[in-house]
Amino acid sequence: MSMRAPSTDLPISFEDVSVTAGAVTILDRISLNLAAGSPTVLIGPNGSGKTTFLRTAMGLIAPARGRITWGGQENTPPVRRAIVFQRPAMLRRSAAGNVRYALKAAKIPRAEHAARLAEVLALVGLEGFGERAARRMSGGEQQRLALARALARDPAVLFLDEPTASLDPAATKSIEDVVRAIASRGIKVVMSTHDLGEARRLAGDIVLLHRGRVIETAPATAFFISPRTEEARKFTAGELLI
């Protein structure tokens, strides 16, 4: 992928960030730094705030307190950020149409569209799927198309919300391969999963969330071998975190 100027979106810093919905606190005073490098994987039980964290980091949700900076700046437009939601909506167009739409939305010059389209479709393993109706593709194919659509924006950082939830092992493997390929191109991946095996396979760093708080952040190897907190120990041992 032809990379543009070095990212100004990284690092992403959370400084004492809280997000609330009505009276409920979803993220509770989080301070965290997401720097360039290998993938950061968010783990934690359902309802721990993973999705909200990703959306907030993307800039889709405004914090109730604290501040977030992207490359040291607040309020930057999400030009070089992209997100793949857990259940991505497919536009009622062909697979290629979905990608072209993203290219247009990202204001990528029209002359580059054809090359980029071919490139991202190849990267996610959807060569030859261009003319297929997006909404008639399988769950795994749709997930890969959503990745291609996100990559079309030429992001410096890519947020993935449970990209393999509800996929079978074969589809999961192909998504994980794509994620590795993306990371190897220097794109910062920040993803959530509730699959510990996937976290082991993909993560450079682990962030354990529980009840809206960051319980532990650590390099993946350290996290799994010697968790520092009781919650991390229980979670990695497969016990219930309540």
Added chain:
Amino acid sequence: MHTRRTLIAIAAIGTLLLAAHPSLAQDKSIIVSSTTSTQDSGLFGHILPLFKSKTGIDVKVLSQGTGQALDTGRRGDADVVFVHAKSAEEKFLTEGFGVKRFPVMYNDFVLIGPKSDPAGIKGSKDVAAALKTIKDKGAPFISRGDKSGTHIAEINLWKIAGIDIAADKGPWYKEIGQGMGAALNTASASNAYVLTDRGTWLSFKNRGDLIVAVEGDKRLFNQYGVMLVNPAKHPTVKKELGQQFIDWLISPEGHKAIADYKINGEQLFYPNAQDPGA
């Protein structure tokens, strides 16, 4: 995507132009508000092509009840009114909406009833006596009830028979508030008596068991008059073209056209423009 939208826009504009086309093409035309009887009997279908071939004027006929036809003229939405209710026409003139009334022709009403003839009036020449019998026996009767020329004529005939129909009507008397055809359809479906003009009757196809019960009474004659809508009230009235149509209707040529119109060999309308009292 953009080209497709352009195409849709072009199609839309094209369609609208097509829709607008007929009126652009026909600027030499007048609107005549008339009654259902002249239209439904087929008279206009016979005489208007003759008028057009002579003058090139397109006559657009609104076929309405007499009351509605006069009202259309009152509003200035027609150039000429051609109806059959002398008292209503004279009122239209005194209100200043018409220029002058010209008698054109008459046809006659017939009293229609079921073959079984429950009132026993078949063959009578006295419409007043026949109506009185219908009322006395409570035989079913369908009235237009729509303030049309035929409805007004019917009310007058009840009056002649010495009956105040508004006060004396019973369940046997049904006002349907619709046109002549609907009244005939209703009578046909319910084996009732009904008053109609002969022209509509002759061209009416859904007769069922209905037959002519009473005809030939002078009091059943039905005079048609024509008036130009007053351009002083409505400047948009096409007075030259409208007057040309009126002049033609009362000319010998127009009279011949009217007299020539026949259904099954029967003449429907009798020109009488020269009759000063008509």
Added chain:
Amino acid sequence: MPEDVSALHLILTGDPALLAIVRLSLIVSLSAVILAALIGVPFGALVALTRFPGREGVVVVLNALMGLPPVVVGLLVYLSLSRSGPLGSWGILFTPQAMVIAQTILVAPIIAALTRQTIEDLWAEYRDELTAMNVGPIVRVATLIWDARFSLVTTLLAGFGRAAAEVGAVIIVGGNIDGFTRTMTTAIALETSKGDLPLAIGLGMVLIAIVVAINALAWTARRAGERMAG
């Protein structure tokens, strides 16, 4: 009965007068649907995508207007376009244009109300993606309308069905003038009043056949389009 034979004959042999009636019906109703779409689709989308005080009321009124009585619309348009009315100077009462206006008023609320529902549902689905792609409001509306196009075709068909089937409005503002403003429905009303029930039924069959054919055509196009675009 020779009359019945001739009625059937007219239909089977494609009598020019009958064809003119069919053509006028189609032109008037299609023009009305296109105009109503140009008004109703953007309006429905606007109501779907904006929040303002009284919006609920607008939605309720819009839904209620789907059931506008054609006779009432006809009467209002008649009174407006009459020489004695506010728009009398246009001089278009008793013309096909007047019929198009009346039917546009009948159909626009149907298209607007159904569009609002369609766009609102689609927006619920697309909201996250379009926001994440940082799509501006105008492109957003265009995207939703374009992507809802197959549902909107059904909406337009509902509008067309309403327009093609109604008689109350066109007979009042058009006047049912022979060869000028006579449509299939006013012709059916006329033939019924003349007691020529076979011809009325025949015309009714033609009308139904045309409506079915147009729906079939649109359905086929929709299926084909969906296979391409999902």
